[in-house]
Amino acid sequence: MLVIVGRIGRAHGIKGEIGMIVRTDEPDLRFADGAKLVTTSKPPRTLTVDSSRWHSGRLLVKFVESPDRTAAELLRNLEVQAEIGEDERPEDPEEFYDRELIGLKVRTTTGDEAGEVIDVVHLPSQDLLEIRRPGGNAVLVPLVEELVPEIDLDAKYVTVADRPGLLDPEGAEVVPSEPGDAGR
Known part of the structure; x- marks a missing residue:
């Protein structure tokens, strides 16, 4: 199975090195000498x-x-993927491949069914779970332990600690920006 491990950035120097925008927790393994990327x-x-x-602090990669x-420069902005075995797991038990999370059922800490994970969105600051809610709407939930306290791959579910507005944006609490702004 192919998994995205990086995006090619700008060239560095004149000998063909490029800055890699790393999208893996195992860059030394995925960008090792001789590794084949697609x-x-x-x-x-x-x-x-x-x-x-x-x-x-930046990974520089030179491709043959x-x-x-x-x-x-012709490679700039291309995403690169590595071949990962179906049963391969990250070394850290708190890390997961996107493919392991997509399709998991979502339930709240109170046991209510809350939908299904349909994607993992990678942002510079954090990763987000995209969850399709019953009824078809999708919401984004930060993949942090406070909001996602449990991921059970064997039982095929993710637990989300629901907060007002997290799983139901319509139920968000409105907080005034300054004292006296309520009701305006």
Whole structure:
């Protein structure tokens, strides 16, 4: 199964290195020398990692297929995927692959059925679970322990600690921005 592990950023220097926007918790494994990655472009391209290194907090990757800056720039903004075995799991038991979460049933901490996970949205600050609610509406829930206290892959469910407005945006509490703003 192919899993997105990064997005190719801008070229670095003249020898074909690129800055990688990492989308994996295992960059040293996924971008190891010799690793084969597949682009999400049409048609997909296979790229072979020639070398990778950390520089000023950023992962720089050199692909065999990008021998110079010009070739590296042509790869910019492409997402790259790694082949991951169906039964492979991240080393950290608190981490999950997107494919493991999509399709899980969602219930609240009180046991009420709350929908199904239909996607995992990756933002720079945090990940979000996209949940299709009964009735078809979708909501986004931050994937943090306070709001998602339990993920049980064996039982195929996610528990969400519902808060006003989290699973039902219409039920959100309105908080005035300044004293005296209520009722305006």
